[in-house]
Amino acid sequence: xxxxxxxxxxxxxxxxxxxxxxxxALPALILVVxxxxxxxxxxxxxxxxxxxxxxxxxxxxxAWAPWRWLATRLRDPARRDTxxxxxxxxxxxxxxxFWAVGLICSFGxxxxxxxxxxxxxxxxVGFKTVLYFSGTNFFTLGLGDVTPTSGPARLLTxxxxxxxxxxxxxxxxxxxxLYQAFSGRELHISLLDARAGxxxxxxxxxxRAARGDMAATLADVLQDWERWCAELLGSHLSYPVLAYYxxxxxxxxxxxxxxxxxxxxxxxxxxxxxxxxxxxxxTFAVARHTAVDLSQxxxxxxxxxxxxxxxxxxxxxxxxxxEAGLRTREGPEADAELAKLRHLYEPYVESLSxxxxxxxxxxxxRADALDDxxxxxxxx
Numbered sequence: 464x465x466x467x468x469x470x471x472x473x474x475x476x477x478x479x480x481x482x483x484x485x486x487x488a489l490p491a492l493i494l495v496v497x498x499x500x501x502x503x504x505x506x507x508x509x510x511x512x513x514x515x516x517x518x519x520x521x522x523x524x525x526a527w528a529p530w531r532w533l534a535t536r537l538r539d540p541a542r543r544d545t546x547x548x549x550x551x552x553x554x555x556x557x558x559x560x561f562w563a564v565g566l567i568c569s570f571g572x573x574x575x576x577x578x579x580x581x582x583x584x585x586x587x588v589g590f591k592t593v594l595y596f597s598g599t600n601f602f603t604l605g606l607g608d609v610t611p612t613s614g615p616a617r618l619l620t621x622x623x624x625x626x627x628x629x630x631x632x633x634x635x636x637x638x639x640x641l642y643q644a645f646s647g648r649e650l651h652i653s654l655l656d657a658r659a660g661x662x663x664x665x666x667x668x669x670x671r672a673a674r675g676d677m678a679a680t681l682a683d684v685l686q687d688w689e690r691w692c693a694e695l696l697g698s699h700l701s702y703p704v705l706a707y708y709x710x711x712x713x714x715x716x717x718x719x720x721x722x723x724x725x726x727x728x729x730x731x732x733x734x735x736x737x738x739x740x741x742x743x744x745x746t747f748a749v750a751r752h753t754a755v756d757l758s759q760x761x762x763x764x765x766x767x768x769x770x771x772x773x774x775x776x777x778x779x780x781x782x783x784x785x786e787a788g789l790r791t792r793e794g795p796e797a798d799a800e801l802a803k804l805r806h807l808y809e810p811y812v813e814s815l816s817x818x819x820x821x822x823x824x825x826x827x828x829r830a831d832a833l834d835d836x837x838x839x840x841x842x843x
Contacts (some may be wrong), residue, residue: 475772486591491572495626498565502630505558506637508701513528522561523704526554534820544713547820551707555641558704559634566630570623571597580613581682601627602806634668644698645708651691652720658684661714661835665726670787680769682742688724689746696753703760712835718821722812725750726826729804734792735784747804753809763818765810772805772826774798780827 501518530550571594574581579588580774581596585660596609600623611617672681695717699705710716728747732740758765772780777798781791791797816823 469748484505484758486576487572488576491569491576494569495566495573498562498569499626502633503561505702506633518561518565519558522558523554525549526557527707531820542711543820544709548709551704554707555704556727562632565662566623566626567601568594570601570626573619574616574617577613577615577619580608580616582612582818583609597623600624601630603628619654634818641702641705644694644702644786645705648691648695648698648717649710651688652715652717653718655715655723656712656835659723659826660832661712662719662822662824662828663715663723664824664826664828665723665730666783668723668727669789670783673784673787673789675827681738685724685728685742685746688750689742692721692724692746692750692753696749696756699753699757706757706761708823714835716821718812718815718819719824721750721753722808722823722830724789724822725754725808725812729801729808730784730791732804733797733801736790738789751808751811754808754815758811758814761815763814766814767810768813768817771809771823772801777801783827 497520505516505519527550530547534543534547537546574593574597575590579590579593581588581593583592583596592609599606599609600620603624611620655663655668658671659665661669661825672684706717724746728743728750731738731743732747734740781793784791812823815821
């Protein structure tokens with residue numbers, strides 16, 4: 464039986480269309496696996512992922528560069544800091560939305576590759592209908608206006624609904640853990656206001672400890688900061704987005720606190736009469752480990768910049784400590800030892816400072832500096 468030419472050509476076109484659609488199945492499936500793996504590594508996996516070609520890594524590198532560039536155009540430091548503070552939360556929301564849209568489109572392409580075996584009432588079934596069907600499945604809406612009509616389509620619908628449910632559950636559980644880690648980090652940073660000034664400096668930290676007769680308990684304080692550095696390392700390796708979350712006050716930051724701890728420990732290890740260096744050595748090791756590993760997270764190579772402690776500033780710092788009753792070791796050997804300790808961490812914190820636009824604290828406070836608790840919007 465011979466078929467009319469029009470029918471033959473129509474069947475051939477449908478076969479060609481199904482062939483083209485089937486070619487989309489493999490890349491769509493690969494995209495589903497890649498997005499789910501990236502979300503798992505970002506939300507669930509509690510360790511650093513060294514692979515550079517990741518969706519999350521590419522997303523943050525692509526988003527941070529223009530955001531950082533716009534921030535550098537703002538001359539007012541307060542406005543710049545406020546603008547930068549939006550990046551962390553917004554980037555997280557956009558990353559979650561990016562994952563969701565990618566999964567919806569991928570499952571939609573899979574349904575399309577199967578031949579669009581769905582029923583949509585009296586209307587035709589095009590790719591827009593399949594994409595809408597995928598979105599309702601992913602968010603488990605269950606509207607019922609579009610339904611699958613074949614076994615493979617039903618199986619894919621169930622798989623997408625389960626994936627969407629698990630994805631939303633992970634995101635809902637992820638946010639409280641993230642903000643709990645942020646709150647724990649900021650608690651210790653807030654305590655620095657009265658202990659080390661605003662911004663916190665190693666000179667002020669040690670001199671206030673000496674004036675308050677807390678030199679004997681300084682080891683306990685440094686042990687608390689050793690634990691804080693370890694928690695900072697663990698939380699920011701697991702959730703690097705936390706590094707973009709800025710502190711509530713302009714003069715404080717996690718990088719500034721980390722640098723102050725390293726500066727203070729370096730001074731103690733160089734030699735201060737009456738202060739045992741054992742705990743300072745342990746705290747310095749953990750803090751330096753944190754600075755190095757976080758530099759690797761953001762792929763910022765250590766680059767020494769302007770000297771944070773030139774000879775005249777070092778002499779001024781020693782005078783400040785002497786006024787508080789702390790006698791520091793002096794001389795060429797002490798200066799060389801302090802320079803050696805500084806070289807172990809300053810290139811890393813300076814590179815992080817340049818990348819994240821978080822200024823590093825000085826070694827000693829300005830003469831007219833006030834703590835944040837001493838100021839008020841009403842000038843009282």
